[in-house]
Amino acid sequence: MLIECKNLICGYDKNPLDNPVIKDISFSVREGESVAILGANGCGKTTLIRAICGMLPYAGNVHVDGREVRTMKRKDIAGKLSVLMQFSNVYFSYTVEETVMLGRYLYSKNIFGLPGIKDREIVNRCLNQYGLDHERDRQISQLSGGQLQRVFLARTMAQDTDIIVLDEPTNHLDIKYQSEFLTYLSDWKNEDKKHTLIGVFHDINIAIEAADKLILLKDGEILADGSKAEIISSEFLRKTFDIDVKEYMKKQYSHWI
Amino acid sequence: MKKELKIIISIIISIIVLILSVGVGSVYIPATDIVSVILNKLFNVSLPQSIEDSYISILWDIRMPRAFTAFFVGAALSVSGVVIQSILQNPLASSYTLGVSSGASLGAAIVITSGITSMVLGFFLLPLAGFAAGLLTVFLVIAVSEKLDQNMGNHTIILFGMVFSLFVNAILTIISAMNSEHMQRLILWQMGSFSGRRWIHVLILSICAVLGTLVIIFFVRELDIMTFGDEGAMSIGVETKKTKIILLVLATFLTGAAVCFSGIIGFVDLTIPHITRRLFGSKHKYVIPMSFVLGGAFMSFADMISRTIMAPREIPVGAITALVGAPFFAYVYFRGKRA
Numbered sequence: 089m090l091i092e093c094k095n096l097i098c099g100y101d102k103n104p105l106d107n108p109v110i111k112d113i114s115f116s117v118r119e120g121e122s123v124a125i126l127g128a129n130g131c132g133k134t135t136l137i138r139a140i141c142g143m144l145p146y147a148g149n150v151h152v153d154g155r156e157v158r159t160m161k162r163k164d165i166a167g168k169l170s171v172l173m174q175f176s177n178v179y180f181s182y183t184v185e186e187t188v189m190l191g192r193y194l195y196s197k198n199i200f201g202l203p204g205i206k207d208r209e210i211v212n213r214c215l216n217q218y219g220l221d222h223e224r225d226r227q228i229s230q231l232s233g234g235q236l237q238r239v240f241l242a243r244t245m246a247q248d249t250d251i252i253v254l255d256e257p258t259n260h261l262d263i264k265y266q267s268e269f270l271t272y273l274s275d276w277k278n279e280d281k282k283h284t285l286i287g288v289f290h291d292i293n294i295a296i297e298a299a300d301k302l303i304l305l306k307d308g309e310i311l312a313d314g315s316k317a318e319i320i321s322s323e324f325l326r327k328t329f330d331i332d333v334k335e336y337m338k339k340q341y342s343h344w345i
Numbered sequence: 346m347k348k349e350l351k352i353i354i355s356i357i358i359s360i361i362v363l364i365l366s367v368g369v370g371s372v373y374i375p376a377t378d379i380v381s382v383i384l385n386k387l388f389n390v391s392l393p394q395s396i397e398d399s400y401i402s403i404l405w406d407i408r409m410p411r412a413f414t415a416f417f418v419g420a421a422l423s424v425s426g427v428v429i430q431s432i433l434q435n436p437l438a439s440s441y442t443l444g445v446s447s448g449a450s451l452g453a454a455i456v457i458t459s460g461i462t463s464m465v466l467g468f469f470l471l472p473l474a475g476f477a478a479g480l481l482t483v484f485l486v487i488a489v490s491e492k493l494d495q496n497m498g499n500h501t502i503i504l505f506g507m508v509f510s511l512f513v514n515a516i517l518t519i520i521s522a523m524n525s526e527h528m529q530r531l532i533l534w535q536m537g538s539f540s541g542r543r544w545i546h547v548l549i550l551s552i553c554a555v556l557g558t559l560v561i562i563f564f565v566r567e568l569d570i571m572t573f574g575d576e577g578a579m580s581i582g583v584e585t586k587k588t589k590i591i592l593l594v595l596a597t598f599l600t601g602a603a604v605c606f607s608g609i610i611g612f613v614d615l616t617i618p619h620i621t622r623r624l625f626g627s628k629h630k631y632v633i634p635m636s637f638v639l640g641g642a643f644m645s646f647a648d649m650i651s652r653t654i655m656a657p658r659e660i661p662v663g664a665i666t667a668l669v670g671a672p673f674f675a676y677v678y679f680r681g682k683r684a
Contacts, residue, residue: 193583
């Protein structure tokens with residue numbers, strides 16, 4: 089197993105057992121899988137992602153590539169998995185290229201972190217791949233939300249890990265950027281059979297498109313997990329969102345069919 | 346304009362400003378004489394006949410220590426301002442956000458009102474008390490923030506820093522009110538001034554400012570990454586909490602050193618970082634050293650204005666930093682936005 093959570097309990101108090109947000113959950117992700125964790129607002133999705141990335145203290149176990157996350161250094165974790173968060177504000181502006189180069193931090197050896205040949209190669213490849221070649225000298229403060237998230241995707245990719253962790257990365261993106269984003273992800277996924285995706289989503293359609301396997305989360309507990317087909321046809325989706333999801337989707341999309 | 350060219354021009358302008366601030370005063374001393382005196386003092390090069398003895402004394406004993414004190418205070422405050430703004434991800438934060446100034450004022454107030462003297466420390470007692478109390482305040486803020494919020498989130502630090510500052514200020518007000526005979530000295534200390542500074546001040550201050558800045562330069566990449574937020578920085582591989590504590594301590598050390606030799610001079614620590622970012626981009630590799638240079642030059646310039654504009658009367662330099670700095674800041678900051 090590449091990622092394994094066993095009896096994971098975590099929250100925001102110093103002792104994870106006080107007021108836990110994630111209440112004793114276990115699941116695993118195999119190498120090459122893409123898994124979406126789906127749930128309503130406030131069900132603990134982002135908390136779960138933070139625990140997997142070692143950003144919160146937790147009880148139980150989180151193993152990434154066989155190692156317990158809480159015992160790992162930040163650079164070791166960053167070498168295993170890169171994280172793409174929700175769109176965030178930019179307070180101080182860097183150029184597109186400078187921003188993408190930050191993804192190479194953990195590989196830099198000299199104290200001033202001057203980029204090496206390999207760093208430049210990878211950053212150039214990422215800029216090229218995500219259509220940022222001509223934007224490399226632009227200030228990120230001048231970019232639209234969609235363009236900025238593309239820059240952050242390139243930075244995540246520049247980190248060059250086999251696992252990518254997503255925390256609702258398509259929030260605030262319009263459908264053009266959403267669709268483009270999903271294509272980029274599936275391209276990356278197909279590049280190498282080691283490439284593994286784990287992400288949290290509240291948008292069911294995006295989760296279905298991004299992943300092969302779904303985990304339903306409600307009030308910090310797992311309601312169900314399984315393949316896309318199994319989960320969509322099950323009653324659990326209704327329980328997760330407290331609404332007849334299928335009916336809602338039919339109504340939403342009736343204008344198009 | 347190319348970045349390298351901008352850097353060279355900024356350094357040249359800063360040197361000119363520094364020479365000007367030594368030359369201009371109630372007695373005008375030409376730049377050539379300044380250079381001659383410096384060469385004479387440093388390398389024993391013989392002086393031209395035309396230079397009066399009083400010039401040498403004015404230059405070497407009064408103006409130069411004063412101008413250099415101003416330079417290093419400005420440099421230290423600006424670098425510390427950059428660090429605080431970047432790690433707290435807050436363009437409105439400054440060196441004083443965490444309560445250094447209130448703590449230092451309280452320390453100074455205690456020394457002034459209690460009449461404590463020390464044979465060993467002599468006239469260094471007051472600055473040292475200010476320095477120690479300023480540092481202690483920030484350490485308390487960091488320690489409590491860490492207890493309240495294990496990840497030391499920026500909002501926790503800023504909020505607690507502000508609350509604690511207000512608390513310390515309240516104590517200061519009570520002390521001032523109860524010791525009205527010392528009020529004037531207290532207020533003068535808080536306003537900040539460079540008058541009467543000696544080479545010994547310059548020596549101590551320059552060591553603190555240069556050393557502090559050099560250590561910070563080792564963290565330029567972490568500073569870049571941390572402007573994107575703690576979680577982003579963690580996911581890229583930065584030990585956020587540890588780095589944040591180290592950098593807060595370094596920034597406090599710089600501010601503390603500046604405050605203890607000059608009192609509390611605002612504005613420079615807030616604006617010079619923004620001006621530097623506007624000129625050289627946000628990369629700390631450039632912003633840290635160039636804030637040092639520009640902050641120093643700006644403070645020497647402000648001090649020159651403060652002692653000449655209404656000579657022989659001296660205006661508090663803090664008022665000048667704001668009066669000159671505000672319009673200049675507005676010009677530099679908004680110029681790019683209009684386009």
